[in-house]
Amino acid sequence: MIIIVPFLSMLIGNILKMFNLSFCSVSGALHKLYIPFRTLTSHLRICRYSWTTHKHSLILQEVYMFKKCAFILGVLAGLMLLVSAQSAEAAQKAAVKKVDPKTCYECHDVVQGLHQSGKHKGVNCISCHGGLDEHLKDSSKRPEVFTSWDACGACHKEQHGSFLEVSKHRPARDEKSQLTNRAPNPFWDKLMAPHGFTKEHALTRSHGFMLLDQVIVDRAAGGRFQPKNGWMYVNEKPGKLWDSIVDTHPESSDHKPFMRQTAAAVNPVCFQCKTQDHILDWAYLGDPNVGAPFSRKSNPTAMIQTKKLQHGLNCYTCHDPHAAKPRIVRDALIQALTRPEADTLWHKDPNRTKIEVIDMGMRGYTRKIAILEKYDATLQCGQCHVEYNCNPGTDAKTGEKVTFDDERTNHFPFKDVLQLYDHYVNQIAFIDFKNAFSGAPLWKAQHPEAETHYNSKHAKAGVSCDGCHTPKMINKKTGKKYTSHFAVTPREHIKESCLSGGCHTGWTEKDAIYSIDSVKAYTKGKMRKAEFWLSQLIDKIVEGKDKGLSEDVIKQAQQQQLKAHILWEYWVAENSDGFHNPELARESLTKSVDESQLGIKIINDAIAEMKKAQAAAK
Ligand code: HEC
Ligand code: HEC
Ligand code: HEC
Ligand code: HEC
Ligand code: HEC
Ligand code: HEC
Numbered sequence: 149m150i151i152i153v154p155f156l157s158m159l160i161g162n163i164l165k166m167f168n169l170s171f172c173s174v175s176g177a178l179h180k181l182y183i184p185f186r187t188l189t190s191h192l193r194i195c196r197y198s199w200t201t202h203k204h205s206l207i208l209q210e211v212y213m214f215k216k217c218a219f220i221l222g223v224l225a226g227l228m229l230l231v232s233a234q235s236a237e238a239a240q241k242a243a244v245k246k247v248d249p250k251t252c253y254e255c256h257d258v259v260q261g262l263h264q265s266g267k268h269k270g271v272n273c274i275s276c277h278g279g280l281d282e283h284l285k286d287s288s289k290r291p292e293v294f295t296s297w298d299a300c301g302a303c304h305k306e307q308h309g310s311f312l313e314v315s316k317h318r319p320a321r322d323e324k325s326q327l328t329n330r331a332p333n334p335f336w337d338k339l340m341a342p343h344g345f346t347k348e349h350a351l352t353r354s355h356g357f358m359l360l361d362q363v364i365v366d367r368a369a370g371g372r373f374q375p376k377n378g379w380m381y382v383n384e385k386p387g388k389l390w391d392s393i394v395d396t397h398p399e400s401s402d403h404k405p406f407m408r409q410t411a412a413a414v415n416p417v418c419f420q421c422k423t424q425d426h427i428l429d430w431a432y433l434g435d436p437n438v439g440a441p442f443s444r445k446s447n448p449t450a451m452i453q454t455k456k457l458q459h460g461l462n463c464y465t466c467h468d469p470h471a472a473k474p475r476i477v478r479d480a481l482i483q484a485l486t487r488p489e490a491d492t493l494w495h496k497d498p499n500r501t502k503i504e505v506i507d508m509g510m511r512g513y514t515r516k517i518a519i520l521e522k523y524d525a526t527l528q529c530g531q532c533h534v535e536y537n538c539n540p541g542t543d544a545k546t547g548e549k550v551t552f553d554d555e556r557t558n559h560f561p562f563k564d565v566l567q568l569y570d571h572y573v574n575q576i577a578f579i580d581f582k583n584a585f586s587g588a589p590l591w592k593a594q595h596p597e598a599e600t601h602y603n604s605k606h607a608k609a610g611v612s613c614d615g616c617h618t619p620k621m622i623n624k625k626t627g628k629k630y631t632s633h634f635a636v637t638p639r640e641h642i643k644e645s646c647l648s649g650g651c652h653t654g655w656t657e658k659d660a661i662y663s664i665d666s667v668k669a670y671t672k673g674k675m676r677k678a679e680f681w682l683s684q685l686i687d688k689i690v691e692g693k694d695k696g697l698s699e700d701v702i703k704q705a706q707q708q709q710l711k712a713h714i715l716w717e718y719w720v721a722e723n724s725d726g727f728h729n730p731e732l733a734r735e736s737l738t739k740s741v742d743e744s745q746l747g748i749k750i751i752n753d754a755i756a757e758m759k760k761a762q763a764a765a766k
Pocket of ligand 5: 297300301304307308311461462463464465466467523524525528529614629630631632633
């Protein structure tokens with residue numbers, strides 16, 4: 149070092165002189181560039197000063213320069229050496245740690261097929277797996293899977309960066325039953341009581357928050373998990389779940405209400421649509437008793453307490469990590485697409501994307517993924533933005549309890565709203581809960597954006613969810629085109645969505661927003677009417693019961709309530725207020741009014757009949 153530094157300084161000094169530059173002019177430029185290095189720059193300033201005071205003496209300057217600037221260069225060179233030595237060391241370390249995939253392929257032939265088939269062929273296993281040395285010594289020692297978005301973000305910066313963006317276009321925990329929201333009270337609580345969603349049902353927030361919002365919502369775990377920093381949490385950046393929450397009752401795993409007016413209604417199936425951190429610990433459909441650490445029957449509070457669930461919506465939910473090909477992993481969607489009835493919207497779509505289902509399980513239980521022949525956001529987003537059943541309930545035919553032993557507790561119909569009564573009541577005979585006032589058997593919808601989008605005008609025009617919600621963007625610095633992974637209302641990127649690709653040419657951004665708001669306003673009006681008539685029907689059934697109408701008549705009216713309820717509640721759970729399919733929304737909501745009115749008529753007729761009979765008896 150002692151010999152190298154002055155030698156290097158002299159060498160560089162001479163090279164600089166050849167270009168009529170000096171250490172000091174270079175250091176002056178460096179100074180401007182590198183303000184943060186305060187101590188270093190103070191030396192550089194001395195250097196510049198020396199240049200002016202001693203410019204009359206070239207020799208002196210040479211000597212002074214050498215002394216002062218050699219010092220600076222020495223520091224610089226030293227730093228450079230240190231950095232390069234360190235990165236060499238890191239590279240060496242990585243080189244040592246890199247595994248030869250062939251050694252892995254010997255036991256992992258399915259992964260071999262995937263890894264060699266796609267663009268990740270050159271990406272080493274160590275990018276996403278840890279503890280491989282131990283695993284190679286003893287294969288029963290399970291290696292680590294890096295489940296964080298950061299593991300992919302190391303190489304895919306734009307997708308990673310946009311994925312974690314946050315929109316504040318509405319507040320956190322914006323309760324749906326507020327007067328101006330999608331399901332205003334008093335109807336919401338009346339029509340849904342006593343369902344857990346009457347405790348808290350908030351509108352959506354950005355993707356990065358999904359697991360956090362799920363765990364702390366008042367209906368999930370009885371209020372036991374709370375944000376560590378109180379209400380400050382709403383402005384925290386998306387991150388790991390346990391960096392944000394605290395368990396207020398670590399002494400127990402009881403899954404029960406801890407705070408007033410909360411419910412403990414979350415269950416292990418719900419997590420399937422929030423995180424895949426436990427992808428290897430969950431058998432196909434969450435089947436219990438097959439040896440997987442988690443199943444449909446697990447205690448959800450205890451699952452959260454393991455701290456294994458940390459990241460909402462992992463990148464590998466939509467991308468196969470080994471093949472870098474589009475895929476789906478949500479078990480109930482794979483079940484729906486492969487069930488023998490072949491009765492889903494996907495089956496009936498002549499242009500459907502082909503899927504290849506692969507059984508990955510190698511821990512003694514089945515785990516399935518499905519590789520898609522091409523990107524298909526309707527299926528990929530449809531892993532969660534879909535109607536599904538994730539609760540225990542009652543068998544519509546036998547009246548017996550349906551528990552988590554039954555696969556119907558993890559089920560996708562993947563049909564549109566007009567087919568759902570038949571699907572739930574006649575085909576799988578599943579009923580969710582009973583209305584607290586009328587006693588009617590009811591159903592709770594979950595966000596069916598995918599099914600609503602099928603057969604819409606936009607779907608027929610070849611536009612899918614990504615075209616409107618996660619469109620292509622250009623990185624302003626590099627000019628590189630990429631898919632924005634920031635899933636948000638198109639209002640935040642009207643130009644890249646509605647006004648792009650030759651769609652709606654001639655529209656301004658205002659025009660696009662005006663058209664969105666118009667469809668929404670019309671549909672919301674229809675929702676309010678459906679709620680009014682459902683409420684009337686509930687009152688009528690109560691009246692009918694009071695008047696002692698026969699059980700048969702009450703049952704008929706209750707079935708009318710169920711029909712009307714499905715045709716209405718679907719749109720409360722759906723998040724576009726009809727925008728995704730205005731025609732279907734109108735058909736469904738007006739039909740809901742018809743079904744309610746028919747139910748009211750059944751009771752009114754029976755009451756009239758009863759009065760007539762009573763009059764005749766007198
Ligand atoms: C001698 C056979 C063998 C070799 C070689 C081998 N594995 Fe495994 N691997 C297994 C077995 C068996 C399991 C299942 C372990 C279990 O469930 O207990 C497994 C499981 C895994 C898992 C899943 C971990 C989990 O959470 O279940 C990963 C990831 C993995 N191996 C990666 C690798 C990589 C990477 C290599 C190469 C560096 C490799 N394996 C080499 C036999 C092997
Ligand atoms: C880009 C990230 C990434 C790379 C690279 C990667 N893996 Fe994986 N691997 C994962 C993820 C994520 C999982 C969890 C299961 C899944 O997503 O399907 C996984 C799961 C596995 C499993 C368990 C599969 C099962 O269901 O039993 C094995 C075995 C495995 N990897 C082996 C390998 C081997 C061998 C390599 C290198 C040739 C490799 N992986 C490279 C991300 C990766
Ligand atoms: C070590 C770097 C590295 C890591 C880590 C990595 N990738 Fe990649 N990925 C690549 C490279 C290289 C390509 C090929 C790029 C190309 O052809 O343009 C690629 C391609 C892709 C593609 C595009 C495939 C296509 O058909 O165009 C997807 C999607 C992808 N990766 C997803 C992921 C996901 C998800 C993860 C994390 C589970 C991940 N990657 C982790 C390096 C990486
Ligand atoms: C793993 C399940 C899952 C997948 C897959 C998924 N989402 Fe979401 N999405 C959610 C959840 C859960 C929320 C609500 C999060 C919250 O409120 O914390 C959400 C919220 C949204 C929102 C509302 C954001 C806001 O600002 O309120 C949009 C838009 C959205 N998703 C679009 C998409 C699109 C488009 C895709 C496919 C590219 C997709 N999602 C894939 C689960 C998912
Ligand atoms: C909800 C599904 C979904 C999730 C989750 C997801 N992606 Fe994507 N990804 C897509 C879709 C859809 C495309 C668009 C492909 C197309 O249109 O060609 C895409 C494209 C890509 C591409 C190809 C290049 C490009 O920009 O079009 C890369 C790389 C990628 N994603 C990386 C990631 C990473 C990294 C993550 C996690 C931070 C991630 N993805 C999470 C659905 C998803
Ligand atoms: C033709 C464009 C378009 C397509 C295709 C589309 N959406 Fe939307 N989506 C919208 C508009 C417009 C809204 C209403 C946004 C608003 O009012 O701010 C919306 C609302 C949503 C919301 C609620 C967003 C919020 O901030 O409240 C979610 C979630 C969503 N869509 C998911 C999806 C999914 C999943 C798909 C694919 C199955 C899809 N969308 C297809 C345009 C589209």
